[in-house]
Amino acid sequence: GAGVSQTPSNKVTEKGKYVELRCDPISGHTALYWYRQSLGQGPEFLIYFQGTGAADDSGLPNDRFFAVRPEGSVSTLKIQRTERGDSAVYLCASSFDGRYNEQFFGPGTRLTVL
Amino acid sequence: DQQVKQNSPSLSVQEGRISILNCDYTNSMFDYFLWYKKYPAEGPTFLISISSIKDKNEDGRFTVFLNKSAKHLSLHIVPSQPGDSAVYFCAASSVNAGGTSYGKLTFGQGTILTVHP
Numbered sequence: 001g002a003g004v005s006q007t008p009s010n011k012v013t014e015k016g017k018y019v020e021l022r023c024d025p026i027s028g029h030t031a032l033y034w035y036r037q038s039l040g041q042g043p044e045f046l047i048y049f050q051g052t053g054a055a056d057d058s059g060l061p062n063d064r065f066f067a068v069r070p071e072g073s074v075s076t077l078k079i080q081r082t083e084r085g086d087s088a089v090y091l092c093a094s095s096f097d098g099r100y101n102e103q104f105f106g107p108g109t110r111l112t113v114l
Numbered sequence: 115d116q117q118v119k120q121n122s123p124s125l126s127v128q129e130g131r132i133s134i135l136n137c138d139y140t141n142s143m144f145d146y147f148l149w150y151k152k153y154p155a156e157g158p159t160f161l162i163s164i165s166s167i168k169d170k171n172e173d174g175r176f177t178v179f180l181n182k183s184a185k186h187l188s189l190h191i192v193p194s195q196p197g198d199s200a201v202y203f204c205a206a207s208s209v210n211a212g213g214t215s216y217g218k219l220t221f222g223q224g225t226i227l228t229v230h231p
Binding site: 043044048055091093102107 | 157159218
């Protein structure tokens with residue numbers, strides 16, 4: 001596909017459950033980012049991958065959040081023991097090399113924790 | 115600590131007139147600024163960017179102005195069209211001493227622009 005894709009588009013889960021959110025970046029983009037957007041706010045940075053490695057994970061709120069990008073393409077954001085406060089839209093973005101920050105965003109995954 | 119602020123939650127403009135969206139920042143290490151547009155249920159779409167070595171960048175109907183001394187940037191849309199109605203976010207990033215990017219963008223809260231026919 002031409003753009004960044006994210007699956008699922010919506011995820012409803014119960015408090016305490018584990019969830020995985022997937023991101024397929026634009027082909028050839030080495031940089032991949034995860035953001036979280038709460039209602040009425042701008043996207044908030046979570047983690048940035050350059051290739052397979054996490055170059056900056058300073059935005060992950062706590063150790064319940066983890067992300068991987070094992071082959072330098074698809075990435076998975078993993079949330080353990082979900083809490084109601086984790087409810088938000090999780091956005092993935094990619095860019096060619098991370099240098100100039102023109103990031104291309106996917107449509108997001110709306111996570112609802114009941 | 116909100117390092118990028120968009121103090122106007124909403125803006126209403128008549129079709130054909132100018133829309134001016136404003137953004138202020140506090141972190142003097144920011145040196146690259148971007149504007150994104152977002153429609154409901156979609157991800158943000160890149161509009162225009164500006165490096166701190168410039169004070170103006172223009173792309174069609176969109177112009178971004180940067181005032182470094184005031185730590186202020188603005189997006190001008192001329193003429194405004196009903197299809198421009200969306201949420202607009204400004205974002206900022208910084209580079210490290212090696213000239214490469216830190217990667218992450220810091221976003222403002224967004225301004226809802228409504229352009230009336």
